[in-house]
Amino acid sequence: MTRPKRDIMISRQITDLIKEHVADIPVQHEISFIQDPKFGDYSSNIAFLLAKIENRAATDIANELKDKLSKYPIFSNVSVAGRGFINFTLARDFLISQISAADQNDFGKVNIGNQEKILVEYISANPTGPLNVVQARAGAFGNALVNLLRYVNYDAVSEYYINNTGTQIEMLYESLLARINEFNDKPSLIPENGYHGLYLKELARQILDNKIPQDQWQNYLLETIIARQKDTINKFGLHFDNFVRESTFIPRREQVLEKLKSYTYRKDGALWFKSTDFKDSEDRVIITANGRPTYILSDLAYHWDKFDRGFTTLINIWGPDHHGYIARMHGGIKVLGFNPERLIVIIAQQVTLLRNKEKIVMSKRAGEFITLEEVMNEIGPDALKFFLLMRRPSQHLEFDLALAQKTSQENPVYYVQYAYARINSIIKNALEKNLSESTKPDLTILESDTEQALIKMIIHFPDLIAASAKHFEPHHLIYYLIQLATAFHAFYEKVRVITDDATETQARLYLCQCTQKVIQNALSILGVSAPEKM
RNA sequence: GCGCCUGUAGCUCAGUCGGAUAGAGCAUCGGAUUUCUAAUCCGAGGGUCGGGGGUUCGAAUCCCUCUAGGCGCGCCA
Numbered sequence: 001m002t003r004p005k006r007d008i009m010i011s012r013q014i015t016d017l018i019k020e021h022v023a024d025i026p027v028q029h030e031i032s033f034i035q036d037p038k039f040g041d042y043s044s045n046i047a048f049l050l051a052k053i054e055n056r057a058a059t060d061i062a063n064e065l066k067d068k069l070s071k072y073p074i075f076s077n078v079s080v081a082g083r084g085f086i087n088f089t090l091a092r093d094f095l096i097s098q099i100s101a102a103d104q105n106d107f108g109k110v111n112i113g114n115q116e117k118i119l120v121e122y123i124s125a126n127p128t129g130p131l132n133v134v135q136a137r138a139g140a141f142g143n144a145l146v147n148l149l150r151y152v153n154y155d156a157v158s159e160y161y162i163n164n165t166g167t168q169i170e171m172l173y174e175s176l177l178a179r180i181n182e183f184n185d186k187p188s189l190i191p192e193n194g195y196h197g198l199y200l201k202e203l204a205r206q207i208l209d210n211k212i213p214q215d216q217w218q219n220y221l222l223e224t225i226i227a228r229q230k231d232t233i234n235k236f237g238l239h240f241d242n243f244v245r246e247s248t249f250i251p252r253r254e255q256v257l258e259k260l261k262s263y264t265y266r267k268d269g270a271l272w273f274k275s276t277d278f279k280d281s282e283d284r285v286i287i288t289a290n291g292r293p294t295y296i297l298s299d300l301a302y303h304w305d306k307f308d309r310g311f312t313t314l315i316n317i318w319g320p321d322h323h324g325y326i327a328r329m330h331g332g333i334k335v336l337g338f339n340p341e342r343l344i345v346i347i348a349q350q351v352t353l354l355r356n357k358e359k360i361v362m363s364k365r366a367g368e369f370i371t372l373e374e375v376m377n378e379i380g381p382d383a384l385k386f387f388l389l390m391r392r393p394s395q396h397l398e399f400d401l402a403l404a405q406k407t408s409q410e411n412p413v414y415y416v417q418y419a420y421a422r423i424n425s426i427i428k429n430a431l432e433k434n435l436s437e438s439t440k441p442d443l444t445i446l447e448s449d450t451e452q453a454l455i456k457m458i459i460h461f462p463d464l465i466a467a468s469a470k471h472f473e474p475h476h477l478i479y480y481l482i483q484l485a486t487a488f489h490a491f492y493e494k495v496r497v498i499t500d501d502a503t504e505t506q507a508r509l510y511l512c513q514c515t516q517k518v519i520q521n522a523l524s525i526l527g528v529s530a531p532e533k534m
Numbered sequence: 535g536c537g538c539c540u541g542u543a544g545c546u547c548a549g550u551c552g553g554a555u556a557g558a559g560c561a562u563c564g565g566a567u568u569u570c571u572a573a574u575c576c577g578a579g580g581g582u583c584g585g586g587g588g589u590u591c592g593a594a595u596c597c598c599u600c601u602a603g604g605c606g607c608g609c610c611a
Contacts, residue, residue: 272609396605490576493574
């Protein structure tokens with residue numbers, strides 16, 4: 001007998017039942033996961049919304065619906081609370097029917113994206129030095145976001161844009177020359193806006209030692225820095241589908257200029273883009289008085305190319321110093337003939353690093369910064385990612401490196417990973433005792449409070465994924481993982497998995513496996529490893 | 535001066551985009567292990583959601599205003 005495939009999202013299943021009694025469900029309708037179990041498991045705000053439309057009391061509507069919805073066997077209880085909430089408690093049989101889907105490797109995958117092509121561009125650091133911690137944050141976030149979008153069926157692509165031309169690159173080269181002169185005992189002065197980091201001194205040494213011909217210095221410099229950045233990215237565990245170079249778009253700048261023509265004017269020898277027509281605070285130079293194109297010209301060419309490649313949504317993750325850049329980009333994109341709303345800019349706010357409560361001021365150009373490499377070496381890529389992803393991107397983030405190390409024992413990443421490792425150990429023990437997994441364990445015996453609570457957390461996973469993806473907010477997964485781990489640890493303390501009772505053992509092993517799969521799926525979206533043992 | 539972000543427990547932060555008695559971790563205090571990993575569990579205390587006004591059935595959330603902090607404001611990126 002075939003039945004239509006049931007939706008794995010609890011919220012959708014409940015909504016479907018409400019739909020049988022309410023013809024038009026307002027878009028603001030929400031099924032929320034209730035944290036406090038005394039109210040139930042999920043709640044609906046439908047009565048409030050209908051009250052406004054029908055001009056009736058919310059409690060009356062809620063009570064009517066309650067009577068109608070109570071008859072469905074998926075609920076063990078439906079109640080009305082507050083001024084008109086409808087609260088649902090899920091029936092045990094229903095929980096069991098849902099958990100039986102949770103040992104699938106793809107559990108939690110829901111369709112939101114419909115294979116829409118979406119491009120996520122992040123980090124895109126200038127190839128002028130080592131990656132820093134803000135870029136680490138953008139990196140951890142972008143990587144997790146791409147994974148999350150793919151999980152909900154977007155055709156998501158990650159891209160890193162390398163600004164390998166322009167004034168900054170020349171400045172970098174001049175700074176290198178100064179360092180080389182330094183070694184050759186010639187007069188040397190790093191330009192005022194140049195790069196003072198010691199890595200350039202080290203590179204200068206390398207160039208001299210390897211007797212690199214002078215006409216290759218600039219290329220050697222750039223390629224070395226780019227290679228090092230990529231190396232750091234790999235060590236941090238980030239994956240990019242494409243690395244795109246700004247130089248690729250030089251030919252296309254002309255076409256951008258052509259399109260922008262009616263929104264440009266000459267002043268003081270420069271060519272200006274009338275971005276104030278698009279809510280920018282001032283107009284912007286696109287060709288300088290000495291004939292150089294500014295950054296935005298290439299960037300517009302690049303974004304034009306993104307749209308040409310068929311992406312319908314572009315997400316850019318920028319540092320806080322770029323917020324003033326958004327208006328002109330949106331303006332430019334509009335003039336190019338695309339919908340500026342299709343470019344979504346997420347600002348990854350600043351990261352303030354402290355060491356022993358003292359702020360570390362970071363400026364790449366001044367050469368004072370803690371690199372991503374250094375932080376990673378101190379606290380490890382997993383803990384660093386987890387930490388950076390815990391905060392929503394708009395939140396300014398501060399953490400003390402000394403503290404992060406000192407409290408690493410209580411670090412939430414270990415708490416979650418420990419749950420995974422614990423389960424692994426249990427399963428290993430079961431295998432050693434030749435307890436074969438039952439394909440159809442009798443799950444009805446999972447009736448204790450901690451078991452029920454754990455099941456509820458597990459089957460909520462698809463809803464959590466959907467909500468996180470919808471708002472581009474991977475940080476919800478962190479809080480979910482901590483809750484899930486809490487539910488598991490509580491279960492572990494309360495009941496024994498491997499006992500003399502075969503039925504009980506198999507049912508509990510099954511629950512462990514489901515928990516483990518969910519932890520694994522969530523961690524892998526975040527880019528954090530799931531260790532077999534700790 | 536203009537723009538962006540932030541202000542929630544002692545500390546670091548969530549709060550499913552307007553919903554119920556505002557939550558978690560850390561820290562503090564008090565308990566738990568002869569059994570599958572104590573990197574664990576159970577419990578307690580701790581709040582004028584920066585202040586004020588407005589919108590409505592209902593506001594930490596939306597609007598206005600004040601205030602505090604951070605960042606940005608280049609013919610750099």
